[in-house]
Amino acid sequence: MSFLDYAPAPESRAIVSLKDDYGLFIGGEFVPGHGSSFRTISPATEEVLTTVSEADASDVDAAVQAARGAYDKVWSRMPGAERAKYLFRIARIIQERSRELAVAETLDNGKPIKETRDVDIPLVAAWFFYYAGWADKLDYATGSKNPQAWGVVGQVIPWNFPLMMLAWKIAPALAAGNTVVLKPAETTPVTALLFAEICQQAELPPGVVNIITGAGETGRELVSHEGIDKVAFTGSTPVGRAIARTLAGRSTALTLELGGKGANIVFDDAAFDEAVEGIIQGIFFNQGHVCCAGSRLLVQENVHDELLQRLQRRISTLRLGDPLDKNTDIGAINSKAQLDKITELAQSGVAEGATQWQADCALPSSGFWFAPTVFTDVQTSHRIAQEEIFGPVLSVLTFRTPDEAIAKANNTPFGLSAGVWTEKASRMLAVVDKLQAGVVWSNTFNKFDPTSPFGGYQESGYGREGGVPGLLSYLRPTTGAAVKK
Numbered sequence: 001m002s003f004l005d006y007a008p009a010p011e012s013r014a015i016v017s018l019k020d021d022y023g024l025f026i027g028g029e030f031v032p033g034h035g036s037s038f039r040t041i042s043p044a045t046e047e048v049l050t051t052v053s054e055a056d057a058s059d060v061d062a063a064v065q066a067a068r069g070a071y072d073k074v075w076s077r078m079p080g081a082e083r084a085k086y087l088f089r090i091a092r093i094i095q096e097r098s099r100e101l102a103v104a105e106t107l108d109n110g111k112p113i114k115e116t117r118d119v120d121i122p123l124v125a126a127w128f129f130y131y132a133g134w135a136d137k138l139d140y141a142t143g144s145k146n147p148q149a150w151g152v153v154g155q156v157i158p159w160n161f162p163l164m165m166l167a168w169k170i171a172p173a174l175a176a177g178n179t180v181v182l183k184p185a186e187t188t189p190v191t192a193l194l195f196a197e198i199c200q201q202a203e204l205p206p207g208v209v210n211i212i213t214g215a216g217e218t219g220r221e222l223v224s225h226e227g228i229d230k231v232a233f234t235g236s237t238p239v240g241r242a243i244a245r246t247l248a249g250r251s252t253a254l255t256l257e258l259g260g261k262g263a264n265i266v267f268d269d270a271a272f273d274e275a276v277e278g279i280i281q282g283i284f285f286n287q288g289h290v291c292c293a294g295s296r297l298l299v300q301e302n303v304h305d306e307l308l309q310r311l312q313r314r315i316s317t318l319r320l321g322d323p324l325d326k327n328t329d330i331g332a333i334n335s336k337a338q339l340d341k342i343t344e345l346a347q348s349g350v351a352e353g354a355t356q357w358q359a360d361c362a363l364p365s366s367g368f369w370f371a372p373t374v375f376t377d378v379q380t381s382h383r384i385a386q387e388e389i390f391g392p393v394l395s396v397l398t399f400r401t402p403d404e405a406i407a408k409a410n411n412t413p414f415g416l417s418a419g420v421w422t423e424k425a426s427r428m429l430a431v432v433d434k435l436q437a438g439v440v441w442s443n444t445f446n447k448f449d450p451t452s453p454f455g456g457y458q459e460s461g462y463g464r465e466g467g468v469p470g471l472l473s474y475l476r477p478t479t480g481a482a483v484k485k
């Protein structure tokens with residue numbers, strides 16, 4: 001420990017009490033699944049947290065039937081103002097249990113407690129509050145009389161923001177009048193199961209929300225079930241493509257939120273201190289397990305050396321380790337499989353001729369860890385410039401003119417996010433206009449708000465989450481007469 005080091009400041013985990021094993025949440029109750037069980041571990045220590053059920057085809061069917069019954073008999077008949085009361089109640093319980101949820105998420109996912117405490121869980125509550133406000137105003141959102149929900153929605157989410165992705169899916173779906181069956185990722189089921197308890201606590205009518213755990217096979221059963229009216233998926237591009245193939249030719253609606261390879265563009269007139277913080281926020285927030293991460297840094301050639309020097313100095317001060325420690329900046333990689341993927345892609349960067357720099361930090365002996373990494377001398381053809389790494393690895397490229405920056409930023413099969421750093425508003429607006437990305441931040445990065453739509457182009461998927469567009473994607477397209485205002 002150096003003389004300026006921090007003393008350990010671990011958050012207590014006593015607030016979380018998990019059962020030894022969990023069943024599936026179907027029809028308002030926890031019921032045993034018919035598949036085998038599997039364990040979920042803390043990726044920081046490899047300690048087993050709890051055992052969960054793997055839903056098989058019969059469990060998926062039971063969950064879809066429960067959602068259908070709740071839709072037909074209760075939820076579709078309930079006035080929006082009544083649905084809103086349940087959503088407000090859920091939002092308030094999330095706030096009341098926020099510390100518990102933050103610790104549980106950090107344990108199961110490996111992300112730092114300061115992120116779950118200050119970002120994930122507050123946004124989860126905000127998402128429910130925001131969509132609760134829309135539940136009785138659907139005619140104003142659509143501009144038509146009597147807008148119709150899809151009915152039963154099947155939702156599948158990834159492991160990088162487990163409870164936040166759940167909120168992005170469930171809050172607008174319920175506000176619009178749908179019932180849901182949601183499957184969390186196999187490595188992060190814990191907070192979805194705690195959310196099931198919150199639904200019980202809020203006395204949500206049974207069957208309105210059903211949570212089934214399991215891996216890819218369970219997800220495949222869910223999205224291909226004939227009783228589902230709409231599928232909402234967030235995850236990798238290959239799985240999104242497979243789902244689109246399954247649903248082709250059916251009337252089932254589909255939205256896909258997939259991968260990304262965001263460009264963070266820094267011009268020579270940018271405020272460097274702020275840009276360095278934004279670059280770090282863009283790629284090291286949540287260990288880079290972020291679909292909209294700024295994983296490609298495009299820096300104007302004349303300031304490359306100075307910016308890189310400042311960036312590396314700042315990265316060297318990031319603290320990697322116990323995710324429950326309130327001082328930790330970089331937590332654990334979520335799984336061994338993800339660590340192997342990051343390692344393989346980083347090795348390809350070295351093999352293809354890029355220069356690798358890693359922060360000099362000790363990695364804990366158990367769990368899954370990857371030191372913050374920066375690649376320079378990256379060519380646009382390198383795999384690390386093209387493929388999503390989904391880890392704490394930054395690929396740096398250079399440009400000379402705004403046109404070259406735009407061309408390089410758009411040279412990707414994805415189209416989810418981008419960032420532009422410059423002090424000139426005219427330059428910012430001119431560049432932003434030409435970037436093919438669903439969200440573009442300027443002089444900041446990775447900012448989320450429930451009122452702001454989020455989604456991608458090209459291989460990043462289609463459909464929007466957040467804001468009014470996120471609500472509309474849970475309603476059938478309307479052809480009816482306009483509402484008289």
Ligand code: NAD
Nearest residue numbers: 157158159184185215216219220235236239257258259291
């Ligand atoms: P993944 O596609 O492997 O898994 C996502 C979910 O799909 C998991 O719950 C998994 O069990 C399930 N699944 C796997 N195979 C399936 C199948 N054949 N049918 C149905 N479901 C199936 O992705 P991941 O590794 O968990 O998550 C990382 C990916 O998610 C990254 O590519 C990331 O960019 C993307 N992501 C996108 C957004 C966004 O909003 N665009 C947000 C977060 C993550």
